[in-house]
Amino acid sequence: MLTTGGCPKTALSIKDALEALEGRWKLLILFALSTGNKRFNQLAKEVTGITDKTLSKELKSLEANKLIQRTVHxxxxxxxxxxxxxxxxxxxxxxxxxxxxxxxxxxxxxxx
Amino acid sequence: MLTTGGCPKTALSIKDALEALEGRWKLLILFALSTGNKRFNQLAKEVTGITDKTLSKELKSLEANKLIQRTVHxxxxxxxxxxxxxxxxxxxxxxxxxxxxxxxxxxxxxxx
Known part of the structure; x- marks a missing residue:
């Protein structure tokens, strides 16, 4: 795709993707959830280096983008x-x- | 890969990649350069929404990560x-x- 050059529509979809995944944490959180459902504290432990405040913010954004689901049991x-x-x-x-x-x-x- | 669950080494390489590509601009700049060499002003025009200050910062970071080359003619x-x-x-x-x-x-x- 790169070799055929950058068409504006391709740039748009890449921009969409980057906006949904912005920052260094979202994919790492999704990656941690790929092994199974987790509680907040488990995630905080597995995603090395993230603060509770950032984790909470990122979880909300991921939920808004329908990438994760928050369930109250x-x-x-x-x-x-x-x-x-x-x-x-x-x-x-x-x-x-x-x-x-x-x-x-x-x-x-x-x-x- | 996701389905087989998150091994720590895989998370590390994803983290490396995300750190090198952090933010919404770097891939878009690379995408613009994929069609050919460009001068600063051309890039500022093609990467819609970026400010000169941010573009300048991102170009330095991309150069440090050996993703682009800056040439003085x-x-x-x-x-x-x-x-x-x-x-x-x-x-x-x-x-x-x-x-x-x-x-x-x-x-x-x-x-x-």
Missing amino acids: ATFPPTVDYSITAHGMSLENVMEALHYWGLAHRQEIIGK | ATFPPTVDYSITAHGMSLENVMEALHYWGLAHRQEIIGK
Whole structure:
């Protein structure tokens, strides 16, 4: 696609995607949720380096973009957990491409 | 990859990639450069919505990550242009995955 040059419509869809995934945390949160539903504290532990405040903000944004679902369970006291939606799972190809590129990038920049 | 669950090493390479590409602008700048070398003002025009200050900052970061090359031509007065490197071009798969996901996301969120 790159080699055939940048058409404006392609740039638009890339911009949409980048806006939904903005920042360094959202994909990492989705990645953590890909192994199963998690509670807030579990996520805070698994997504290394994130603060509670940022995690809370990112979860809201991911929910607004229909990438995750927040569920309140009717236990006593009520418990809340987060799960990845089918739309969130559809980011698999993006994550895979980023994963392989990240490996190559590490080689290029850090490995030399 | 997502379906097989998040191994910590995979998360690391995704984190590397996201850090190198952080923000909404870098991929769009690379995308604009994929059609050929450009001067600063051409980029400022093509990457809709970016300010000169941000463009300047992002170009420096892209150069530090070896994704673009800044060339000073020995004309009088000297001219500067930017080109995408082979390493930058290797983001093609990431861009393609983002492009297709961006289209699906637009359908999911905006199209409904």
